[in-house]
Amino acid sequence: MNTTLTSAELAVISEIETTSSLLRLVTRLTGLRFAAIAKVTDSSWTACAVYDELNFGLDAGHELKLENTFCNELRLNRQPIVINEVATDPEYAQHFIPAKFGFQSYFSLPIIFPTGDFFGTLCGLDPLPRKLDDEQLLETLKVFCTLIANTLYAHQQLTELQGQIALLSEPTEV
Numbered sequence: 001m002n003t004t005l006t007s008a009e010l011a012v013i014s015e016i017e018t019t020s021s022l023l024r025l026v027t028r029l030t031g032l033r034f035a036a037i038a039k040v041t042d043s044s045w046t047a048c049a050v051y052d053e054l055n056f057g058l059d060a061g062h063e064l065k066l067e068n069t070f071c072n073e074l075r076l077n078r079q080p081i082v083i084n085e086v087a088t089d090p091e092y093a094q095h096f097i098p099a100k101f102g103f104q105s106y107f108s109l110p111i112i113f114p115t116g117d118f119f120g121t122l123c124g125l126d127p128l129p130r131k132l133d134d135e136q137l138l139e140t141l142k143v144f145c146t147l148i149a150n151t152l153y154a155h156q157q158l159t160e161l162q163g164q165i166a167l168l169s170e171p172t173e174v
Contacts (some may be wrong), residue, residue, distance in 0.1 A: 021142055023051035026124055029140060030132060032105060034058075035124040037148060040071040048120070054127070056101075070097060071121050074108050078118065080138065081108045085129035105130035109138075111145045113153045120146065 019037065026035040030096040033053035040048045045064045052058065066072045070081050083089050083106040098106065109125040122145050132138075 019049045019148075020051060022148070023049060026122070026141065026144065027051055027053065029137060030107070030124055031130045032107075032124040032126040032132075034126060035122070037111070037120065037122055038071065040069075040073075040075050040118070042066075042067070042075070045069045045071050045108055046120075056125075061149055068097060068100065068112040070106070071123070074110055074121055075118055078110045078112065079109070080142075081106070082138065083107070083130050084131050085148045087129075101125070102127050104128055105132055107138075107141065108134050109141050109145050111152075113149050115153070119149060119152060 005041055020069075023035040023037070027033060034056050034155075035051045036047050036058065037049045039048055043066060045066050045068075047058050047062045047064075049060055052059055074081055083092050083098070083104075086092050086095075086106070090097060098104070103125040104127055106123070106125045108121045111119045111122060113119055122141060133141045
């Protein structure tokens with residue numbers, strides 16, 4: 001599996017017309033003012049698409065040190081991370097990441113290809129507390145993750161097939 005965000009992947013995500021609409025919808029459903037799709041590997045976190053009403057300072061292509069994110073934990077265990085309010089959360093109240101980035105509410109869910117390969121995360125945050133642990137909301141966000149994964153995977157398969165066709169179409173020397 002490719003471990004870095006390729007320019008082709010970034011282009012695909014940026015070109016998917018629904019990506020910005022989907023991220024905007026995520027912010028409307030959650031009440032958060034920042035949402036992103038990120039590719040997460042064992043060594044990096046890279047923003048693929050961003051919807052930012054906070055002027056948070058992350059754009060598509062921006063990289064963060066993996067240790068400055070919760071996403072490595074999510075990559076390893078594939079379990080959603082949901083924080084309604086950092087200040088009252090027993091697990092995250094003293095964690096350095098929310099303090100470093102100044103958020104109180106946060107979620108991150110895995111984006112997993114149909115093959116089972118981990119691509120990255122759909123995440124969102126806000127400096128204000130928000131109720132994010134609603135079961136229906138989380139199910140909706142999981143559906144978004146599946147849509148993102150299936151779209152990216154289908155494009156990846158199409159690109160590989162086009163490459164194979166191009167090879168077969170090349171004239172052969174006799």
